[in-house]
Amino acid sequence: MNPQITALYELQHRDRQLITLERKLDAIPTRLKELDDDLAKLEAMLATERKKCDDTRAFERAQRAQLAEEEDLVRINKAKVSQVKTARELTATQRELDSTRRMITTRTEEIRKLQQGFEETEQRIAAMQTALDALRVSADAERTRLNELRSKVEVKIEKLRLSRTGLTSALDPELLGTYDRIRRRLGGLAFVPAARERCMACKMVIPHQIYVVLRKGDEIPNCESCGRLLYWGGHFPDDPETAKNEPAPKASPTPVRRALRPDE
Ligand SMILES: [Zn+2]
Numbered sequence: 001m002n003p004q005i006t007a008l009y010e011l012q013h014r015d016r017q018l019i020t021l022e023r024k025l026d027a028i029p030t031r032l033k034e035l036d037d038d039l040a041k042l043e044a045m046l047a048t049e050r051k052k053c054d055d056t057r058a059f060e061r062a063q064r065a066q067l068a069e070e071e072d073l074v075r076i077n078k079a080k081v082s083q084v085k086t087a088r089e090l091t092a093t094q095r096e097l098d099s100t101r102r103m104i105t106t107r108t109e110e111i112r113k114l115q116q117g118f119e120e121t122e123q124r125i126a127a128m129q130t131a132l133d134a135l136r137v138s139a140d141a142e143r144t145r146l147n148e149l150r151s152k153v154e155v156k157i158e159k160l161r162l163s164r165t166g167l168t169s170a171l172d173p174e175l176l177g178t179y180d181r182i183r184r185r186l187g188g189l190a191f192v193p194a195a196r197e198r199c200m201a202c203k204m205v206i207p208h209q210i211y212v213v214l215r216k217g218d219e220i221p222n223c224e225s226c227g228r229l230l231y232w233g234g235h236f237p238d239d240p241e242t243a244k245n246e247p248a249p250k251a252s253p254t255p256v257r258r259a260l261r262p263d264e
Pocket residue numbers: 199200201202203204223224225226227228
């Protein structure tokens with residue numbers, strides 16, 4: 001087999017790993033931001049709930065002050081009753097007294113309801129605070145994990161890039177240029193297996209003539225449909241990509257490497 005095929009295959013293999021790792025690395029900031037967003041959301045909810053509670057407390061204080069004034073008014077009117085001179089004055093005072101007492105009853109009930117509401121709100125706030133504390137702990141752990149993962153992935157990427165440089169030096173510069181161009185244009189996959197007379201990247205049929213060339217392993221043709229460089233999957237039977245696309249017949253005792261399927 002043309003050694004350029006093996007070299008390109010090795011390069012493509014590294015590049016696949018690089019793509020996977022780079023995606024992993026790219027996902028980390030997103031995940032970190034999600035963690036911060038989740039925390040911020042819960043913090044905002046808690047702050048809103050606290051503000052509502054404070055507002056209700058202020059309202060309750062105003063109601064209590066009002067109640068105290070009304071109670072004063074009752075005392076004043078009660079004193080007035082003994083001092084009124086006319087029946088008309090008495091009726092008026094009595095009426096005011098009754099109306100103030102009704103207001104006191106309503107307001108007392110209102111304050112009672114507010115207090116009941118406080119208990120529920122405070123329970124809700126406590127539960128939210130507990131959830132927030134728990135989320136902070138797990139977010140911290142996740143942040144540490146992600147930062148460690150980032151360092152690990154960065155080291156792996158660095159190693160892969162170094163070994164990639166070693167591999168590219170073994171390749172014909174023109175072929176490498178084509179490979180890199182396709183990779184940039186199509187986003188990652190530039191050297192792909194062919195199996196069952198199809199390109200495994202775009203799934204289009206490969207003309208028989210080209211498939212014969214591929215199987216010979218001397219040349220590196222392009223897929224006529226997607227333009228990617230092709231190799232015959234049978235040359236690298238251990239390749240997970242080939243295995244994924246062309247599962248080996250389990251019943252056959254013949255090693256896959258040497259097996260000739262009728263459709264090939
Ligand atoms: Zn194709």
